[in-house]
Amino acid sequence: MSLFPLSVRGAQTSRRGKVLVGPLDLDLRGAGVTIVMGPNGSGKTTLLRLLHGAARLTAGQITWACDEAQARREQAFVFQRPVMLRRSVLENLMYPLQLRGVAKPQARTQAEDWATRVGLDGMLGRHATHLSGGEQQKLALARAMITQPELLFLDEPTAALDGRATREIEAVLRAARASGMQLIMSTHDLGQARRLADEVIFLLHGAVQEHTPAREFFDAPKSIQARAFLRGDIVE
């Protein structure tokens, strides 16, 4: 059973009495690549964490098409700063499979396959923390995708990477998209958003300003703030 449609109603998260995001109303139907955009502090990361269940909902509700346990199993998250297990590349890739009870030989085969897909096949025995930033992010991406989740959250995955690493990661994301995986990704990079987005959620002050197909957003943004953001103006 698919995760989508995802329904968000009055969702809000607060910390020490301060509302970080919300109240939000969203309907996501699995458009392919959903890009979450907005200025710094607009709540992009919090929205992703909220949808993923990593941030606590203090009001409202988030409802998946399937039960919550299945929804959690069918998701993965890639962080802006990749978290590496203190293990080898191979062991990092095998970890999510072993959590799910996949036998070691099969886990190893799948890990080697994914390492090849992201260009880390020559580094299986190296310790993950010894990899470069780009290599670590590719490893984090492969580790998130190895269980073939239906939905992948990505929090500015290329923010700290150079052009080459960004291009390689975008290629992996396109392949994932082509294979049917749904992506919800935050980014600051307008060019990247144009290259990847099927739909855009534009956030400001923790609220959804626009949720439209990508072409519509980039060609004819409805809100003044979105127009200013696309022009490169400072949006407050």
Add this chain to the structure above:
Amino acid sequence: MGDLWAGLSEAFRLLVTLDSDLVEITLRSLQVTLSALVIGSAIALPLAAFLAVRRFRWRRSVIAVLNALMGLPPVVVGLVVYILLSRSGPFGVLGLLFTPTAMIIAQVIIIVPLIASIAHQSLRDLWSEYHDLLISMNVTQGQKMRTLLWDARRALLTASLAGFGRAIGEVGAIMIVGGNIEHATRVLTTAIALETGKGDFALALGLGIVLIGLAITVNLAIHWLTKTEQEGRW
């Protein structure tokens, strides 16, 4: 200075002649301490992992108490274990007083807080690093603990070795609960205390040198076996 030389030559003699008493008490020292270390680590390491990943109401208090117990006076531990295991005590029926088992129990009580506190520091740091990833992977509490224990295993080895160091050199508690009985509960530390009391400083010093050598050898052996300092490993 004369005592020191006499001690060195006595240690040399004991080692070269493989003195049967020395071998016996050395093996008993190792048996008691390594047993206490294995049992203590089996209790302390999962406890440290639990305290790192689990949030509960009295968590901070438990950690504070654990840290405070690192300085637990061995003599008091020995006294409490003695009372518990003595014939009139609640566990007197087990007949464990003045046996190596009683010595192991006392040492476990002494080293568990030490190992758990040191291990908790390492696991807490690792947990702060792994927190978001493991939460996002929806792992169970047991899986979190196992992951932390495995990935921090080399830091945890240091915690266990600190426990070994404390246990192998401990005398107060095991003297009380073991009784320093020849061919039964005499270990290196209690033998040193006995020989010092008798005024045989050379033998006491000789045994002390053997004890230091033993502690260093076990530490080096464990480091070598686990390749702690090998390049690219933790």
